Amino acid sequence: MKIAIFPGCVAATEQYACELATREVLRELGVEMVEVPGFSCCGWPLQNVGTVGWVYLAARNLALAAEKGAGLVTLCNVCNRMFYEARALMAASPELREKISSLLKEEGREPLDGVEILHPLELFHDRIGVEEIKRRVKRPLKGLKLAAHTGCQAIRPRQLRSIDDPEYPQKLPRLVEALGAQSPHYPEALDCCGAYLFYTRKDASLTLAGEKVEAVQNWGYDGLVTICSSGHRMLDGKQDSAATTIGKVLNLPVVYYTQLLGLALGLDPERLGLQLNRSPVKNLVGKIG
Amino acid sequence: MAGITDQLRATKPQPELVDKFYGVVEKLKLESPFHCFQCFKCTSGCTSFRLTEIMPHSFVNFVRLGFVEDMMRSELLWACCQCLKCKERCPQEVAPVDVIFLLRRMTVGSGAELPEDLSKIIMSVTETGFIQGLQKVKVGDTSVDRGQLGLPPIDLPDLAKFSSVLMKAMEEQME
Ligand code: SF4
Ligand code: SF4
Numbered sequence: 001m002k003i004a005i006f007p008g009c010v011a012a013t014e015q016y017a018c019e020l021a022t023r024e025v026l027r028e029l030g031v032e033m034v035e036v037p038g039f040s041c042c043g044w045p046l047q048n049v050g051t052v053g054w055v056y057l058a059a060r061n062l063a064l065a066a067e068k069g070a071g072l073v074t075l076c077n078v079c080n081r082m083f084y085e086a087r088a089l090m091a092a093s094p095e096l097r098e099k100i101s102s103l104l105k106e107e108g109r110e111p112l113d114g115v116e117i118l119h120p121l122e123l124f125h126d127r128i129g130v131e132e133i134k135r136r137v138k139r140p141l142k143g144l145k146l147a148a149h150t151g152c153q154a155i156r157p158r159q160l161r162s163i164d165d166p167e168y169p170q171k172l173p174r175l176v177e178a179l180g181a182q183s184p185h186y187p188e189a190l191d192c193c194g195a196y197l198f199y200t201r202k203d204a205s206l207t208l209a210g211e212k213v214e215a216v217q218n219w220g221y222d223g224l225v226t227i228c229s230s231g232h233r234m235l236d237g238k239q240d241s242a243a244t245t246i247g248k249v250l251n252l253p254v255v256y257y258t259q260l261l262g263l264a265l266g267l268d269p270e271r272l273g274l275q276l277n278r279s280p281v282k283n284l285v286g287k288i289g
Numbered sequence: 290m291a292g293i294t295d296q297l298r299a300t301k302p303q304p305e306l307v308d309k310f311y312g313v314v315e316k317l318k319l320e321s322p323f324h325c326f327q328c329f330k331c332t333s334g335c336t337s338f339r340l341t342e343i344m345p346h347s348f349v350n351f352v353r354l355g356f357v358e359d360m361m362r363s364e365l366l367w368a369c370c371q372c373l374k375c376k377e378r379c380p381q382e383v384a385p386v387d388v389i390f391l392l393r394r395m396t397v398g399s400g401a402e403l404p405e406d407l408s409k410i411i412m413s414v415t416e417t418g419f420i421q422g423l424q425k426v427k428v429g430d431t432s433v434d435r436g437q438l439g440l441p442p443i444d445l446p447d448l449a450k451f452s453s454v455l456m457k458a459m460e461e462q463m464e
């Protein structure tokens with residue numbers, strides 16, 4: 001299994017811990033990675049202004065991976081959805097497919113089908129497997145109670161692809177429990193982080209993020225676990241502004257699943273980018289035996 | 290959002306835009322708003338409806354009735370957070386979020402301005418390939434970039450070519 005990391009804009013330009021931790025744990029778990037220079041934005045923002053532009057960007061990224069014979073692992077839920085959606089639209093509309101082909105030809109590329117698009121949940125839960133992860137744990141996260149945030153775009157709509165149950169996602173909680181922690185369900189598990197309202201309704205976006213963090217905090221969890229760079233940017237990166245927006249005190253540690261996995265595998269917190277998290281992750285790391 | 294009787298009093302349906310709307314629905318094989326039976330399920334679970342007046346079932350209904358232009362002009366188009374719950378849960382396989390995004394594209398295509406922050410990230414994608422430039426992030430009192438963290442460089446080998454093909458792609462219309 002050869003894998004190329006598709007960071008997407010948020011991880012590539014700002015959420016560096018996401019890519020750092022992913023690279024560290026994949027290396028540790030023996031997953032072969034290939035570098036694909038030239039990846040860009042998945043296309044999402046352009047979806048607001050037209051169809052051809054964004055589908056072209058998605059198809060171009062897929063073609064780059066295909067040229068290297070690599071599967072993609074997406075670090076942002078939205079990128080993952082956009083790739084599947086671009087493919088579905090090209091299959092539905094020969095006219096669109098024709099336009100995309102001729103645009104790719106201008107860059108000397110072909111639209112290549114069949115690139116494997118993996119979500120980290122599929123990679124860790126379905127490929128590497130919960131049992132294998134359990135076997136590799138060196139520092140079990142005993143006594144920690146962590147809430148899982150799978151994120152909207154990974155699980156909906158189910159017609160597009162099926163990464164996890166769209167109403168009751170269980171893969172992330174199971175992966176967290178494989179590390180020795182507990183991850184019980186909570187009523188706000190499906191609540192949205194607000195990431196894509198940030199560019200059109202900032203206050204509403206920060207309110208969504210703040211209310212999500214507040215709910216998890218009030219249930220008494222030790223922290224919140226994310227698997228998407230866009231969601232993490234809201235819940236960790238903007239936790240302070242979200243607190244101001246909703247007028248509450250928020251101090252919930254938020255970590256990427258890959259950071260947590262790295263800690264359990266015994267890796268150095270700095271190599272997992274934990275110094276880059278904005279929320280008080282020290283409170284969480286300090287509880288690990 | 291406005292009630293249906295207010296709407297009927299205030300304006301008339303816009304048949305040319307209805308044709309245009311359905312033309313795209315047909316071409317891209319999107320779900321048809323005509324299958325909607327106004328059960329309200331989409332709105333009852335809508336994330337943004339908790340905080341704003343957006344009502345996805347209402348967008349679908351007004352489009353069904355032909356008020357495409359009025360819906361294109363609604364500020365509430367920009368209140369959707371794309372949680373996709375409406376698309377997932379609709380018993381009729383209508384996708385209100387797709388209706389909303391098609392209306393966004395139509396309104397931008399007709400010359401309406403984009404919300405400022407959205408417009409900025411779109412500009413940045415066309416110029417650099419990403420929604421923003423590479424950020425320096427804070428660690429204690431200093432700040433670091435990708436390279437200092439040991440991450441491989443992110444660069445588009447031929448940025449001028451990338452931008453020109455992307456601009457051309459964006460000029461091609463399906464809407
Ligand atoms: S859930 Fe579907 S059928 Fe029900 S009102 Fe919304 S769009 Fe119409
Ligand atoms: S995708 Fe938009 S319209 Fe649909 S439920 Fe979510 S916020 Fe509401």
